[in-house]
Amino acid sequence: MTKTIAVDTQASKDRLRLWLRVLKATRAVENEVRENLRREFSSTLPRFDVMAALTQHNDGLKMSGLSTVLKVSNGNVTGIVERLVEDGLVIREKVPGDRRASLVKMTAKGRAEFAKQAAAHEQWIDTMFAGVAAEQVVPIADALDAVARQLDDKDER
Amino acid sequence: MTKTIAVDTQASKDRLRLWLRVLKATRAVENEVRENLRREFSSTLPRFDVMAALTQHNDGLKMSGLSTVLKVSNGNVTGIVERLVEDGLVIREKVPGDRRASLVKMTAKGRAEFAKQAAAHEQWIDTMFAGVAAEQVVPIADALDAVARQLDDKDER
DNA sequence: GTATGAAACTTTAAGCTTGAAGTTTACTGG
DNA sequence: CCAGTAAACTTCAAGCTTAAAGTTTCATAC
Numbered sequence: 001m002t003k004t005i006a007v008d009t010q011a012s013k014d015r016l017r018l019w020l021r022v023l024k025a026t027r028a029v030e031n032e033v034r035e036n037l038r039r040e041f042s043s044t045l046p047r048f049d050v051m052a053a054l055t056q057h058n059d060g061l062k063m064s065g066l067s068t069v070l071k072v073s074n075g076n077v078t079g080i081v082e083r084l085v086e087d088g089l090v091i092r093e094k095v096p097g098d099r100r101a102s103l104v105k106m107t108a109k110g111r112a113e114f115a116k117q118a119a120a121h122e123q124w125i126d127t128m129f130a131g132v133a134a135e136q137v138v139p140i141a142d143a144l145d146a147v148a149r150q151l152d153d154k155d156e157r
Numbered sequence: 158m159t160k161t162i163a164v165d166t167q168a169s170k171d172r173l174r175l176w177l178r179v180l181k182a183t184r185a186v187e188n189e190v191r192e193n194l195r196r197e198f199s200s201t202l203p204r205f206d207v208m209a210a211l212t213q214h215n216d217g218l219k220m221s222g223l224s225t226v227l228k229v230s231n232g233n234v235t236g237i238v239e240r241l242v243e244d245g246l247v248i249r250e251k252v253p254g255d256r257r258a259s260l261v262k263m264t265a266k267g268r269a270e271f272a273k274q275a276a277a278h279e280q281w282i283d284t285m286f287a288g289v290a291a292e293q294v295v296p297i298a299d300a301l302d303a304v305a306r307q308l309d310d311k312d313e314r
Numbered sequence: 315g316t317a318t319g320a321a322a323c324t325t326t327a328a329g330c331t332t333g334a335a336g337t338t339t340a341c342t343g344g
Numbered sequence: 345c346c347a348g349t350a351a352a353c354t355t356c357a358a359g360c361t362t363a364a365a366g367t368t369t370c371a372t373a374c
Contacts, residue, residue: 008279009318011294015286016279018298019186025301026183027228028308029176034362046330064352065303073332078354080330100352122165122173129172131303137168140297141175144182146288151185191332203360220321230362235324237360257322257369 018070022144030126036124041117046072046080048121051089051106051114062106089113179301186285193281198274203229203237204246207277208271212248217262221253236287246270 030045037043040137053069061069067077081104084090089110095101106114132140189203194200210226211218218226224234238261241247246267252258263271271290 011291012279012283014291014294014298015289016282018289018294019282019286021298021301021305022179022183023187026179026303028305031228031306039363044329062352063354070190071188072330074353075257075333075355076331083329093191098340098352100337102353122169125173125176126169128308129176129304131307132172132175134168134171135177136296136300137171139293141171141178141291143293143297145180147286148178148182148185150288151189151285195332201359219322220324229360231323232325233361239361253369255322259323278355 005070022064029125032128033121033124036120037117040120041113043117046076047084047089048114048117050077050084051110052118054090054104054106055111055114055118060103062095062101062103064101066104189285190278190281193277194274198270199276200274203233204241205232205271205274207237207241208246208267209275211261211263212268212271212275217250217260219258219260221258223261241267253299 015055021131034045037045037048049070050066053066057065064074064146066081067074070077081090082093085092088107089109090104092102092104095103127139191202194202194205206227207223210223214222214226219297220231220234220238223238227234238247238249242249245264247261248264249259249261252260286294
């Protein structure tokens with residue numbers, strides 16, 4: 001077996017510093033997006049996330065599918081979808097042959113509403129990330145993807 | 158006046174993609190940190206954040222100071238500090254000359270506990286970011302700092 | 315002094331989030 | 345068939361989070 005020994009190198013400190021910056025930037029952007037969603041659309045980030053996932057999966061997603069895609073708990077999805085249904089943005093269909101499950105889909109109203117929100121969202125992000133040099137965008141995205149993928153792989157084990 | 162016209166360029170799409178990756182990586186790391194804090198220390202990220210802020214400000218912070226530093230609402234800080242006080246990790250001192258305010262400080266128990274958590278935390282981060290090449294660390298940190306700073310500046314206006 | 319307004323908080327209502335426990339339905343081995 | 349187990353959810357308790365409203369204290373102007 002391989003034993004990992006704690007060493008507090010410069011590289012280690014740099015990585016911690018990187019994480020703190022990533023976190024700070026993410027929270028700043030997220031707060032701005034939340035505030036904009038609230039002000040302009042009277043909505044929230046979790047609702048936006050659910051609608052985005054359903055838009056990508058045009059044939060619908062089961063509750064468990066939503067919680068897997070969004071990486072949140074089952075119980076969480078229950079509440080968010082509940083409220084989206086109340087607002088008529090989403091429907092829950094019965095799954096033939098499995099009375100436990102239900103398939104969540106966007107309604108026409110939901111699609112129209114989400115189209116507006118997604119367009120605004122893209123503009124917000126574009127403005128917020130304008131300060132990142134074009135040639136840095138792809139390398140940074142790839143580096144962070146490596147971090148996320150490593151953790152995803154770990155979860156699946 | 159300058160009018161901003163919406164243009165959906167390749168650069169714009171790349172920036173959106175970058176944001177989605179940043180978000181994904183951040184959530185993955187955050188989830189891991191939350192889970193580790195819960196499992197190993199029966200604690201949470203907000204509690205860790207408050208203790209980290211108080212550790213950096215050794216002479217204490219007022220409630221309003223905490224909410225400014227952490228960029229969360231006043232009411233939020235009230236609850237978290239309340240629970241930290243219950244656990245004896247933090248104390249609230251009276252501010253002489255201002256009966257409205259109180260100064261929050263770490264206790265000896267809090268300092269001892271946080272030292273353990275911070276050391277573990279640094280190790281977790283080091284492991285999770287091991288996949289990022291050393292020479293990329295600083296440039297990425299700087300690029301994201303630009304994003305955060307732009308939003309901070311905007312808030313102060 | 316005393317009104318008036320600001321500052322520093324706390325409280326509240328509503329929504330988000332999780333892990334754990336509970337319910338109903340489906341599947342599988344004997 | 346049917347017992348046991350797994351799957352797909354929902355419910356629950358506790359904590360996090362915010363905006364808005366409320367409270368007490370302080371500062372300033374008159």
